[in-house]
Structure formats: C-alpha cells, structure tokens
Amino acid sequence: MFQKHISRHLAAYEDRQLSAPKARRADTHLAGCERCRSELDQFRFAAAMMEHLPVTEAPESIWISVEAAIDRQPERASRFQVRYWRFAAAVVLALMMFGAAAYWYATRSQPHWEVTRLDGLPAVGSKHIQATGRIQPGEWLETDAFSRARIKIGQIGQVEVEPNTRLRLVAARPAEHRLALARGEISASISAPPRLFFVETSSSTAVDLGCAYTMQVDDTGFGLLRVTAGWVSLEWRGRESLVPAGANCHTRPGTGPGTPYFEDAPVRLVKALESFDFESAGSGALDTILAESRVRDTLTLWHLLSRVDAGERPRVYDRIAALAPLPSGVSREKALQLDRGTLKRWKDELAWTW
C-alpha cells in the first residue's frame, strides 16, 4: 500500500484514522513525494480555514416550541417512591376493591389506541367519540363529511384521520402497529425505527421507514401516497417503491405501487409515468420519461431499471449515468443484471441528489 500517491487517504491520515502500519507507510510516502505533500498542505489549509466557521447561537424562541411539546408528553414512569405505610394502605385498599381492580386490569390489558375527536362526531364501531375514546384490534373508525379524529399510535406517533374516511385497527403490538385504510385520507407522523408502522390498502402496504406522510384512497381503491418527511416503502407482492420526502407514489388494485416521482417533476414525465405504470404504455411512455428527466428524477429512473423490459434497461441505465456520475463500485454489467448490492449502492449515492 501507498506505493502510489496517497491523495485518497489524506483525510484518514490527518484525522489519525489509519492503522499504525498504514500511517507509517503514508509518512514514508509523504517524505518522498512532493505532490502528496502539496495536497496534504491543501487539506491542512482547508482545515485551518474551517476553524474560522463560528458556532452560531440558536434563537431562544426554538425552546418555547420544544417546551410546549414536552408538556404534551405523557408521563412514562412514576415520579416518586411510595413509603411503606402508604404501600400497606394501598394493599389493603386493593384487596377491598379486588373485583373492580380485576375488571379494570382485564380491560386495560386489551391492546388499544387512544382516539381524540378533532371535529364532528367520529365513530368507533357504532359508538361516537365525544372527546376521547379508544380503538381495539378489529374495530373500525369512521368519519363523515364533517368529522376528523386523531389516533395515538402507541408510543411511536399519531395519525390524523380526515373526513369521509374508514379505517380498521389490525394490530396494536409493540413490534407491529398496523392499520387498514379502506377509503379516505390519513396523515401519519411516526418517530420509530423502520418497519414498526404499517398502513394496508387494497393495492399496497405503506411501510414506515421513519417518516411523515399522507395516504389517500378513493372508493375504487386507487391510492396516492405523499411523503413529507423521511422515507416510506410502498409494497405489494414483492414489488416495492421507495418514496422519500417530497415525492409521491400512486397505487392501483391489481397492479400495486407505481413508480415514485418528485412533486416538482415535469408534468409530461408524470403523465407518461402514469401511462407506463397503469396503462402498459411501454416504450412510447418511456421515451418521454427519459427525455424529461432531470437529475433528481433519477429517483424515478432508478426504480424503472427493474421495471422495464430487459431490452429497454440499457436506455434507462444510460440516462441515469448521463444525469449523475457513476459512483465507484457500480458497473454497467452488474446494474443491468439488477445485482441487489449494486442497485443499493447506486441508490444510496443518487439519493444525495433527491
């Protein structure tokens, strides 16, 4: 190692991230190579200039919003210890109220989520929610044209349910929070590790990857996902669309999720994409998509790599390569073979432009 120039290793060298033997070899190389010494000097110059970048004080107003959010947090643990005499009294009281306590515990132990009325009279089953209520697995929540509700998704987030929506709670377990949206619109905001929150529709399942999004489903089962933060994976029978913030994805019964596109994508691209995904428009639509794509539309093109016929795949590959430089480790051959590792590496690199 380091028989050649060490330009690529300068940061690691300077930040003492090289192993001792590699660092010694770098020292030896630098002693005899003027070009690398010059590049190291450049690195150190940039590093010295960065010392002039001041830490800027955050405005105090930010804390006011944060503090308000803290006040809305539920207590997660008791704040004080019970003294012995209180404990004894509580035990006696508990014995006296054993029947009621047993009933309460049985009810409490049922998995459920809290529902809050926002407008009108949303209903869980046949029961209208006046202020707050609960929904258990198997139960339906329905809003009419005038009502809205909010569901607290365990400890990981919330879902706002818009008017004319019908949804069912499927699972309320710590490792699986799952809703089924039959029709209407919901806005989900989730702070949790990936793959803990799911929304099923008739044509796909939205899998949370740490995100905020809205999901709409009309009476025919046509759906539209709009992501506002993070990422959502829209999945159906092995077909998967990865949708980042700022992007949308349609979904249709019988076909599953379409190809994601950014909200600001050219109108002609979006129309051609709809024809390609749901009307089998083929290469005519692909021509338009390729011609209209901008750098960040490589989101769409990356998905199309595995969705076009093998004969069309080189055209998609060439268009992506023309829009964004190929990262190291991505070869034409492997990409056209749809090698999973290659596609993932390419997506991770392209995502910086999305």
Next chain:
Amino acid sequence: MVSLSDREVSADIIESCRRGDREAFRALYQAYKDRVYSISLYFFHGDAATASDVTQQVFLKLITSIAQFRGDSGFSTWLYRLVVNTCLDGARQAKSQAESVAHSRHAFPVESKSHEEDFARAQIATSVQAAVSALPPKFRLPILLRYFDELSYEEMAHALNCSMGTVASRLNRGHKILAQKLASLRGFLTPGG
C-alpha cells in the same frame, strides 16, 4: 438546572428525558442546540428561518423518540443522525416546492466591523461560510459534522448511514474543494487562526 460539560450525556439524563423530565430535556437542549442550529444554518446556506425550523424539528423528534434510544450507539451519533435526516428531508421538500438553492441562498451576517482585524476575520468567516454552503450536500454534511462536533469516522458513518471509507473519501474531496475555493485567502491565514 442540570449542566452538561461533557458532550456525551449520561444515562441518567436520558432516563430522565424518557420520564418527561423538563429539566433533563432543557439540559440536553442547552448542550446541543447551538451545534445543531449551526449545522442546519450552514447546510441551508445561511437561511436562519429554515435553520430554526430544522433545529426545532430535530428536538421535537428527539422528544417523541427518545424512548427508542437504546444506547447501541452514542447519544451524539443518534442525535446527529436525526439532524442529517431532517436536513435532507428539508432540502428535498424545498426542492419540491421549487425553491431552488440558487435563489434561496442567504447572505451570512458579518458580526463585527469595529476594528480592522475583526473586520478581516469576519470577512474570512463569511468566505468560509459561502464556500461550505457551495459544497454539494454529500460533502457538506460530513465537513459540518467533523468541525462542529469532532465526531469519529465511525460515528459519522453511523450518522450519515454510509461506510467509514465513504466518510474518509467525502471529507477528502470536501477539503479539496474548500481549499480551491478559498485559495485567494491563503495570504490571510496567520498562525493560530
């Protein structure tokens, strides 16, 4: 108020935050707010309003998800991953709302003009800020993480969701671009900054 002198917070503080302890949150906020705000500010080209918004979002996410912090990685690493993701989300949203980066670039404030030396120092700072702001995001974020919290490559790799080799490569490239953009300031660089 709890005071944190160490950049890594204790398990007690985290546990207090999980219980909804306002003072513990305040201590966390005080410890990290300026660094989170500064990273956001320089990521968003000096746009103070967006930086405030992103900083607020980061701490709101922290409040709602701190129960999921398992301590597998350091707290800083976990927090900066929130920062990175929130910055990238914000940038994607801004693009989708057709607020092009070129149009949203803000002038960085020059803080002091009282003395010639201060003025020169402020001018250098402004040039550095502009050079950092012009870096592509994939180089800008590692540079900001390196200088605002001196994270290790392993911590940066976790925050940026990439390998340590990729971190090294991006830092390399980022410094090279910065050196080229700031070459005209070489004469101003004095020992000790």
